Amino acid sequence: MSSALSLAWRTLVRRPRRLALFVAGVMVAAATLIDMVMLSEGLQQSLAGILESTGYQVRATPRGLLPFESASGIPHSLALAEAFRADPRVEEAQPIWGVTVYVSSGAHAGPDRGRPLATFGLGVPAGAAPILRIREGRPAQPGEVLLNPALAEALEAQTGDTIWLGLAPDPATGGTRRRRVMRVVGIAQFVFSAEGAFNLAAPLEDLWSMAGASLQPAALILVRIAGDADAYDVARDFRARTMNADIYAIPELIEAAGDRLTYFKQLSLVLGTVSLAVAFLLVATLMTLSVNERWSEIAALRAIGVTRRRMLIQVAWSGLIIVGAGTISGLGVGLIVARYLDSILTRFPGLPLEVSFFVLRPGDAGLAVALLMATGLVGGLYPAWRAANVNIAGALRESI
Amino acid sequence: MIIILTALVALASVGDAQDSPLPELLLEARTARTLSLDPGDTVWVASLGSAERRFVVAGTYRRPADPSTVTLRDYRAILHIPDLQDLLGARDRVDRFSVSLRPGADRNAVMAEIDRLAFGAEAHASEEVADAASETFRVVSRFHRALAGITISGSAVFLLCLVVLKIEERRLEGAAMREIGISRRTLFLWTFTETLAMAAIGTAAGLAIGWAGSGVINAYFRHVYDTTLAFARVTPELALIVAAIGTLTGVVIGVFTGWQMVRSTPLRLREP
Amino acid sequence: MKMKPVVVEARDLERTYRRDSVSVPAVRGVSLSVREGDYIAVLGLSGSGKSTLLNLLGGIDLPTAGSVHLLGQDTRRLSDRDLTRTRLEHVGFVFQRFHLLPALSAQENVELPMAELGAGRRERTARARELLEYVGLAQRIEHRPGELSGGEMQRVAIARALANRPALVLADEPTGELDVHTGGEIAQLFRKLNADGTTLVVVTHDPALAQPPAAVWEMRDGTIRPRSGE
Known part of the structure; x- marks a missing residue:
């Protein structure tokens, strides 16, 4: 496993500018996804935070x-x-x-x-x-x-x-x-x-x-x-x-508030899905091209005894490295962009000072990272499968 | 002059109108639908802490399509001001006046006079009120513009990735063309045109998806909010802006990638 | 005199490719035995089926008819996993275009098959250095393929082929990318390998690789026969 990872890494860093470009592409997608995950429930969570911070669990308001x-x-x-x-x-x-x-x-x-x-x-x-x-x-x-x-x-x-x-x-x-x-x-x-x-x-x-x-x-x-x-x-x-009064537990109010925030949820869903699609396309394209470029090299490796499984793992690692690096940098960029977008949205008239539209919860961040890594894995799957199943004799013949 | 007083009242259906004349009210269609009321029916109306009074439903109305109230799911009725004041126990109280001026009257002078005479009231020009009411939409608009900026940067990086890949794929081809005497200019134009075409096709496809998407979005939210408002619209101006940005992105990246292709010697292009 | 054991044996070998619903026979009725310590040079024109034969002997490709017994095992009866393992442990390949990994140094390229077999780092390093010294590249072990000449790259590829002490080394036009002088040096290296006990099958156009002690066979239109006088 570790030699496959090392080989994947060294193959990628052979073209540092291309790697940087692809990591940047995934980074933008990751940043957008993180922001959308933060936005999808951010306002609801922020309101929940304010309501819960008062230390009261039930609220009565005029009907x-x-x-x-x-x-x-x-x-x-x-x-x-x-x-x-x-x-x-x-x-x-x-x-x-x-x-x-x-x-x-x-x-x-x-x-x-x-x-x-x-x-x-x-x-x-x-x-x-x-x-x-x-x-x-x-x-x-x-x-x-x-x-x-x-x-x-x-x-x-x-x-x-x-x-x-x-x-x-x-x-x-x-x-x-x-x-x-x-x-x-x-x-x-x-x-x-x-x-x-x-x-x-x-x-x-x-x-x-x-x-x-x-x-x-x-x-x-x-x-x-x-x-x-x-x-x-x-x-x-x-x-x-x-x-004369509506009486609800705070979690019920938070849930009701969530129902009224359809716009943010829909927007997050659409843009989040687009981000994942872009990340998928980037990884799939890069991996496919990389496998095509290395077609005869892969055939030679298979010829000298490298197993299909090892080839599959090596190409999959390449995809994961790109997505991993893009995701890590995307987290940082996403937080900065979220702050900027929040500064726009919190100018809604009459909004409480403490409200934020972008709230990062560890679970949500974990979900975004998991989604991106899974996307990287799926994006690299077909190229990896092709690499593992290369027709050795045919590829070697074509390389001459 | 229009005088408006709004208040929360409770409505309860009681049945058909009685013989004695009752005060009338108008019900918003959604309120009437929820309470299963028709014109001619009578309802009990009460404010918080007040005694109930009976009204007769004179008719129903639809709330004008207003973006600022589209997400509100409240129930509404329109009462005569004296009736509502009676219900609230707040005689001679209103929320706001709408004032129409005679032709030629100095609006600012009238507003200053109202402010001077009526402490507790603030006079605003209609444009100011409309402007304040539009603030929410200006914020949304700014937010959408920021998202568009992010999307454009993402698309540019994506396009750049694709083109760089294509160029790398064609290094040997490029080297061979240079070796057989194809000029740098032709090679540059070849790469540039291809990038521009890719950007143009992507832009056209994006516009088509956007147009189809706006239809889906409008249908969905019109159903959700029971309104005739348009939530997303691909206007000719917007299409032009998108086409311009797509083309500009294509041109910039096309120049960059074309230059990348011609700046190296054929030998460099052949290097693994 | 006692016969040496057979390393690989082909019997009535056929390999036909299908291209656009047309059958193209590449190898036709080839029978051949390679024994331990042999040096066989297969000569022939382009398209005569030399490389296909080499691929069949090494278990890279499988015959349409007939059989290849590699170290006594019928290659058609082995799973891909077992065939891959057999190649790793018992067969060394030298390609015309070297096929070294550009991201790795000469030493790391040589270590690769040993790492795949599970050898320890110390053992790999020692063996790789020993082999690179053997092929005359002791001073170039840290260089990457991009920093080596064609002849040097082929020497690294030969060292890689020897890494797991294979029973058989198969070389496909090993001097095809090299100038005459460098090709001569590689041919010399092959003779040295054979003299040191390595079993070799080389397919080539290059007469330098078909010098004694090589037993020369000729291929034409997919068939093989010993060169007259052999």
Whole structure:
């Protein structure tokens, strides 16, 4: 085996420029395949990563709506959260609400002639910070807020400052009614926030009271499951008895999201298949030509006693070496290209900052490599079979 | 002036219209189909947390073919604004106004006036709104262009591989031609023309496959999304661009390979 | 005097090729015995069937009729695997166009049949160096075929043919690609091989290879007979 490999290698490197060209061809095909494998489930995996990173396994949203799609939410959310908590399988349930608020600070001159900034206000239970990544400071208590970096920068506000928070815009004064002063207690990134968007997080009760939302609406209730309890069971049980909310385990949501990403899956399938076809054609063409070139040499080797099996293995090794080198370099190039393509796609308006369209999972990378190696093997199969079955006398006669 | 308010409402079929006059609504065809409703039927409509009200189905409509909403599988109905405001308990609230200006009116001045007077509202020109709505498609377009770049580089390498192989296969033939006095120019043209022909045939075949593929893609996605939109289209402009790129690739690689063939002496060509 | 054992024996050998539904007889009714230590030179015009006969004797090709017994085994009754093994162990081939592997050095080319037979690296290296020295290429062992002259390449090919100490060496026009002087040197080397005990069958146009001690046979239109006076 090792001498067949060594011979295959030395035969290939005899023509280094040709080898480099073919490796480059396979590299482009491999890079495209890796990218398509990353893209096929990348967004779904990325969303899954965000959802799972919150540490909650079940999610309730207003029936028929995505979270934060509308200010109207699940009514009486405290009661539903309490019902979740009363279930022994549930460890914690956190209602979250979202509403447009208007913010101004003393220092803020503002791009909009000093008028308050329209900001997405996130209502979270006091002292808690679900779906927030706190960069500095601590969770907000009543009368306190956390700002996202973009808003803090626009307001020129920092931890310890006070800001004005208002809810009802007043056309008559150009300001807001129902205003109150809040203290900034930290900077936090909202995990679903889009690039450049202004967000703040304040205690739910503060926002409800300012908005006069007597129905205690929630855009989202996140539920953490206790111990070994099954999230699917909890979701199914609560779904059956809750009229105003859609309640699903996170994996169910991820699966549903996958169904809506048909475009990326189809595109990946088509381009991935084309990449494999190109890799196959390259290897098959090169191997066929290489065998043709070496036809009399192969016949001579068979004449002096090299077995058919050894010939077959030697030619197959040649194909695998080309595909192997192309795949390894293609992995690197594919990752760079994926980053570039991701930088284009993540400019979709309103997309959460943490979302990525290209996610490389070890299993997927392994699948792509296995597919390419199998393609190399299959591409080299026919030329290898021809080499193994050369008509020795005929080939030697033709070589003269 | 058009005033629009949208909200999520729940619909439930109840049967035929009663004698007393009921408020009317329009159902999107898909919604009507799912609920098995026809014009004249009555439905219960409720918002989250609100009391239910009965409506009569005045008719059905089809959503205009809009790429930005094609993947949405939501159910839609159109209500009169006062009815919807009542349902939501949000009197005198709308999501947006559409404003038509009298001929000659200064649009920018009107927008500035709206911004000044109506805090909480932002005025946008129709073009800006359309532009913002098109951002998604601009991103998709950029993505497709990047993929096209990758595909073109892949094709160029593939074509180069094929031609290099052909040249290597013909080294002895080339050497023999040079030895019997065929000029470098003829040999170059021979190789160049062959490469160009290969690129042209490949481009034509690619266009044909693309055209057939676009038919399959359109048929598939029209079925999936129940729409009349075209998802892939091989336009004359696109065909021209593809032909130009294919030809250019052929010319560049043809020159390269032709040069490779004529730059060596016959003796070098004969070397193993 | 005791007869030496037969290495290869052809009986009523026929080999017919089919080309475009026309039968072309290449070898017709050839019978021939090669004994240990023999040096047989087969002369004949192009197309007389010399190379076909050589291929049949070496088990590269199989007869249409008649038989070839190589070291007592009927080549038609051997599987491809056994025939390949027989060639590897007992037959050495020298080709007109050398057919060395261009990627390997002279020494590695000579080692190739030994490696195929499973010999250890040290044994292979020692034997390859010994053989290259024997054919007069001690100074060229690291050179690749592209760096050697035609005569040198043929010497490497002869060393390769001897690698597994074959019972029979078959050479097909071994001087066909060489000038007269170099061809003469190769002919000299063949005589030396035979003098050292190697059994040789050489098909050639070259009279230098048909000098004594070679027993000369002539082929014409697929038939063979000893040259008059032999």
